[in-house]
Amino acid sequence: MTKNTRFSRSVTRDRIVGKVYKFGNNINTDVIYPGKYLSITTDNQEMARHCFETVYPDFLTTAQPGDIIVAGKNFGCGSSREQAAACLKYFGISLILAESFARIFFRNAINLGLPVLIVPNITQHVVHNDTLEINFKSGIIKNMKNGEELQAVKLPPFILGIISAGGLIPYLKNRCAGHE
Amino acid sequence: MSTVAEKILARVSGNKKVMPNEIVMARVDVAMSHENADVVLRSFREIGVKQVWDKDRIVILFDHRIPAESEKSAITHKRLREFVKEQGIKHFYDLREGICHQILPEFGHCRPGELLVGTDSHTTTHGAFGTFATGIGATEMSGVWATGELWLKIPETIEVTLCGTLKQYVSAKDVILHIVGTLGADGANYKAVEFTGETIGRMSIASRMVLSNLSMEMGAKVAFVVPDDETVSYVKARTSKEFKVIGPDPDAHYCKEISIDVTDLGSQVACPHSVDNVKLVREVAGTRIHQALIGSCTNGRLEDLSTAAAILQGKTIHPDVRLLIIPASRKIYLEAIKHGFIETFINAGALILNPGCGPCLGAHQGLLAPGEVCIATTNRNFKGRMGSAESFVYLASPATVAFSALTGAITEPG
Numbered sequence: 001m002t003k004n005t006r007f008s009r010s011v012t013r014d015r016i017v018g019k020v021y022k023f024g025n026n027i028n029t030d031v032i033y034p035g036k037y038l039s040i041t042t043d044n045q046e047m048a049r050h051c052f053e054t055v056y057p058d059f060l061t062t063a064q065p066g067d068i069i070v071a072g073k074n075f076g077c078g079s080s081r082e083q084a085a086a087c088l089k090y091f092g093i094s095l096i097l098a099e100s101f102a103r104i105f106f107r108n109a110i111n112l113g114l115p116v117l118i119v120p121n122i123t124q125h126v127v128h129n130d131t132l133e134i135n136f137k138s139g140i141i142k143n144m145k146n147g148e149e150l151q152a153v154k155l156p157p158f159i160l161g162i163i164s165a166g167g168l169i170p171y172l173k174n175r176c177a178g179h180e
Numbered sequence: 181m182s183t184v185a186e187k188i189l190a191r192v193s194g195n196k197k198v199m200p201n202e203i204v205m206a207r208v209d210v211a212m213s214h215e216n217a218d219v220v221l222r223s224f225r226e227i228g229v230k231q232v233w234d235k236d237r238i239v240i241l242f243d244h245r246i247p248a249e250s251e252k253s254a255i256t257h258k259r260l261r262e263f264v265k266e267q268g269i270k271h272f273y274d275l276r277e278g279i280c281h282q283i284l285p286e287f288g289h290c291r292p293g294e295l296l297v298g299t300d301s302h303t304t305t306h307g308a309f310g311t312f313a314t315g316i317g318a319t320e321m322s323g324v325w326a327t328g329e330l331w332l333k334i335p336e337t338i339e340v341t342l343c344g345t346l347k348q349y350v351s352a353k354d355v356i357l358h359i360v361g362t363l364g365a366d367g368a369n370y371k372a373v374e375f376t377g378e379t380i381g382r383m384s385i386a387s388r389m390v391l392s393n394l395s396m397e398m399g400a401k402v403a404f405v406v407p408d409d410e411t412v413s414y415v416k417a418r419t420s421k422e423f424k425v426i427g428p429d430p431d432a433h434y435c436k437e438i439s440i441d442v443t444d445l446g447s448q449v450a451c452p453h454s455v456d457n458v459k460l461v462r463e464v465a466g467t468r469i470h471q472a473l474i475g476s477c478t479n480g481r482l483e484d485l486s487t488a489a490a491i492l493q494g495k496t497i498h499p500d501v502r503l504l505i506i507p508a509s510r511k512i513y514l515e516a517i518k519h520g521f522i523e524t525f526i527n528a529g530a531l532i533l534n535p536g537c538g539p540c541l542g543a544h545q546g547l548l549a550p551g552e553v554c555i556a557t558t559n560r561n562f563k564g565r566m567g568s569a570e571s572f573v574y575l576a577s578p579a580t581v582a583f584s585a586l587t588g589a590i591t592e593p594g
Contacts, residue, residue: 026365026454030562035542039245039252041218054564074366077399078560079541080301082219082317103370103401104301108317158203158331168319169226172326 014137016115017144018068018094021059022128025072029084029105031055038081047083048090065092068132072098072123076105082112089114095134097122097141097152110159113167117141117152125150183337183432184404185372188312191426192295193332200336200435209294211324212239214280216299218256221263223322232267233328239289240264241273243280246536249544278509278535281305281393281477285385286511288419292407293426297324302477302559304396307373308388309415310407310425315396335401336435337372342379344443349593351487352387353479353557353577355379356394357448359440361458369399371435374428379442380405385414386481393478394559397455447593449555450575453563461580461592471554472497472585474578475506475533476540479557482512482519484578489521491582491593492528498588503530504546506538530585542566548573555584 033047034054040046052059069075069088075098076084085108088096095115099122109116115136122141126132131144137160139152155163165171182190186198193204213220217240224232232238240260248254257275264272277283281302284290292310297303299321306313316330324330340359360367373395380388388405395403405411407425415423447461474480474488485507497503505525507513513535516522522532539546540558547567548554554566554573561573576584579593 028560028562030542030560030565034564038216038541038543039250039256041216041252041256042222054569074369074399077365077369078301078562080299080303080315080317081216082299082319085317100366100369102366102399104315104317107320111317111319111323156203168323169223172227172323175327 014135016068016095016134016136018066018132019064020070020126020128020130020132021063021067022123022126023069023071023075026074026077027071028078029076029081030078032076032084033081033087038083040083044086044090047087051087051091063091066094069093069096070098070122070126071096073100075101077102080104082108085109085112085114099123110162111168113163115163119150119152122150181429181431181433183372183428183434184310184374184406184426185312185335185337185402187426188293188295189332189334191293198334200334202334203331204334205329206295206332208237208297208324208328208330210237210239210289210296211321212280212284212289212296212298212300212303213321214241214300215244215253215256216318217260219318220299220321220325221260223319224325227322227326229326232269232325235268236270237328238269238325239271239284240269241277241280241283242275243278244537244541245543246275246534275536276510278507278512279477279480279537281389282481282508282512285309286418286509288415291415291419291421291423292411293424297321297330301396302393304400304403305389305393305477307392307403308385308405309411310404312402314402333370335370335372337374337432338368338436338438339374339376339434341437341439342375342377342442343439344379344441346379346442346445349579350445350447351577351579352383352390353394354445354448355442356391357450357458357575358445360394360398360456361448361450363398365398365454365456367398368395370401371399373400373403375403375405381408384483385410386483390478397559447577447580449580449590450561452561452572452574455560455575461576461590464574464590465592467574467590468553469501469555469584469589470552471502471504471546471548472581473504473506473539473546473554473556473558474581475504475508475538476556476558477508477537478559479578480506480508480512482515484557485512485516485521486519487578488582489519489524491579492586493524495528495586497529497585501585501588502546503528503585504533504538505530506533507535509535539566555581555590557581
């Protein structure tokens with residue numbers, strides 16, 4: 001069996017702490033990962049160098065690995081390009097909290113083991129550069145600046161199962177290995 | 181009492197009946213990937229399975245960057261050609277055929293009542309054939325290649341009923357832009373859409389595909405046009421496989437019902453930089469353009485080229501405008517030649533590009549400089565999508581684009 005290099009790290013740490021990088025509504029996948037870089041299919045670090053490059057170039061110089069993206073409605077709308085979730089994962093984004101996600105981006109993030117949670121009205125409670133502490137399993141989010149607590153929508157157990165395996169590939173590797 | 185989405189997902193998950201928000205494991209009938217099959221392949225290798233689950237149910241083709249615009253893409257194409265041979269993938273369309281969302285129906289891969297997944301968001305297009313067709317990501321597709329299954333949440337369904345007759349030069353593109361503008365970019369997120377009504381019955385297959393295609397831009401998971409006799413004869417002419425048409429139950433439950441009379445609908449345009457920023461063409465008429473584009477998986481079909489050719493016949497486009505024409509497939513290209521459309525376009529001053537996605541996604545073939553404006557029949561106008569982040573893309577019907585190319589400014593058809 002080939003060594004799993006992309007998904008070796010468990011992403012389901014119960015506790016995630018990070019600084020907020022905040023966006024608005026309808027952040028689309030062309031903005032997250034420009035189409036001109038879609039020919040990059042295997043180099044994770046090169047993908048990570050182009051996050052938000054065309055429209056929000058400041059992201060690449062001001063965001064830090066470990067940061068948490070907070071966004072409004074319909075984050076990741078548009079194309080099905082998996083590089084949009086992958087570039088954020090390999091940049092080192094620890095978690096994305098949004099009021100809603102476009103469905104393909106949401107699935108891509110789960111399948112890549114990039115933690116995502118839906119948090120109603122979060123953009124009204126959190127500002128850029130706040131520090132948040134999240135219990136991923138319970139979905140409780142604490143704003144370290146003012147102590148305010150928010151509750152994320154609970155993920156279905158089936159999806160938590162994929163995430164706790166570290167993404168779809170390790171999940172399927174376990175499953176296919178079991179059949180051999 | 182089930183919708184089309186519920187009935188098809190019950191069938192492919194081996195259930196008698198399913199309800200919205202349930203999660204099921206579904207068996208896939210057709211799995212399509214274009215160049216991003218390269219990303220799928222990488223994950224597939226990681227799973228460690230030697231053979232794909234069914235070499236006859238996977239379709240691979242090239243359309244996004246053809247001919248290869250870079251050495252990276254050339255390597256991708258080469259690696260995938262080798263993989264297709266290694267696995268014996270039966271349905272492979274190299275760069276000669278055209279855009280995936282035209283090739284699948286043309287070659288009989290879209291059949292009513294089936295589950296089709298594609299690593300492309302506009303896979304919703306195939307709902308026009310009564311297929312449960314939806315876009316997925318590359319890692320997810322690698323799981324499908326390995327197991328033939330994926331998990332799906334049963335969506336709620338929005339019913340859209342269209343009545344009335346469209347005015348001259350108003351088309352399916354105007355109808356769906358109007359709907360996306362009304363419901364918003366996330367107005368159908370996670371939901372199925374069912375198009376029905378007398379107007380649909382009179383629409384060509386190509387026009388129905390426009391409705392299903394652009395439903396993606398309001399977040400739809402799937403967008404059905406319930407098959408009628410025309411659908412069945414189109415599909416039967418292209419496949420020998422058996423299929424069963426699945427329509428909604430008369431008492432199906434919809435989360436939302438929308439009724440639109442299209443009789444007085446005017447030409448619509450999606451303004452920069454979002455597809456739901458929809459206005460009447462006359463509200464932005466006079467805006468200077470630098471490029472006009474007729475093509476894409478939304479509007480690169482014969483009826484679109486026919487409309488444009490009738491408008492451009494015997495005329496010359498504005499000297500400051502570049503008009504790009506991209507037939508959606510080789511077959512459409514040939515038909516357009518036979519009908520004389522291509523000659524009309526060339527005489528009018530247009531540039532004809534090979535069938536493919538062209539500049540729609542900003543990979544190559546006609547990108548925009550800062551400050552430039554393009555009016556296109558494509559499906560997305562996000563900031564920076566077609567080149568510079570300081571350029572502007574307006575989305576409209578083939579008729580509006582053709583008239584605008586003649587005048588050099590956004591122009592109401594007629």
